[in-house]
Amino acid sequence: MATNTKLVIAQAYADLIAKKNVDKVTVKDVAEACGITRQTFYYHYQDLLDVIEWSMHRLTENMLKQSLQENNMEDALCAFLAAAHENRYIARKILDSQKRYQISSLIISSIRTWLTAMYQGGKFGESVLPENADFTIQFYTYAIAGVLLETVMNEETDNRAKAKQIVHLMGL
Secondary structure (H helix, E strand, C coil), X not given: CHHHHHHHHHHHHHHHHHHCCHHHCCHHHXXXXXXXXXXXXXXXXXXXXXXXXHHHHHHHHHHHHHHHHXXXXXXXXXXXXXXXXXXXXXXXXXXXXXXXXXXXXXXXXXXXXXXXXXXXXXXXXXXXXHHHHHHHXXXXXXXXXXXHHHHHHCCCCCHHHHHHXXXXXXXX
8 A cells, every 4th residue: 555655646746747847846736636635645755855766766676677688788778768768858847946956866876776787787798897897887877877868858869879879888
């Protein structure tokens, strides 16, 4: 029940921010949209930023599962960029809000988690020496974050071409 309620709250929040400015959506708005009390909202989340964080972690987990099933890093990265592009309208609205700094930090953290898991899952092959793994992951986290932001801001994007270029630069 708790996970379903969390999901309902997260979906209601996403629906509300799709319609109005992120900074104008309140806990009261979300609670009313879900048909719950504010107390129920606060039972599941600390605040609205917590809803975004939970949703991003959930999306990252789903992307990680999908990515690890892909045959190679290019396919995994293409899927990751496609998910960002698919969620671009909500991502844009959140990034245009006062929560931009916190969201940027969450994006960086999610990408780093994803790349670390991809490295541990052998998707980097043998091109990255273990002693260079942390720096390589950090470097590509910021590179992919930049590409991800470009993907979110553009209507048309060639995720396959971007993934291919990144993988080429990574030497994979």
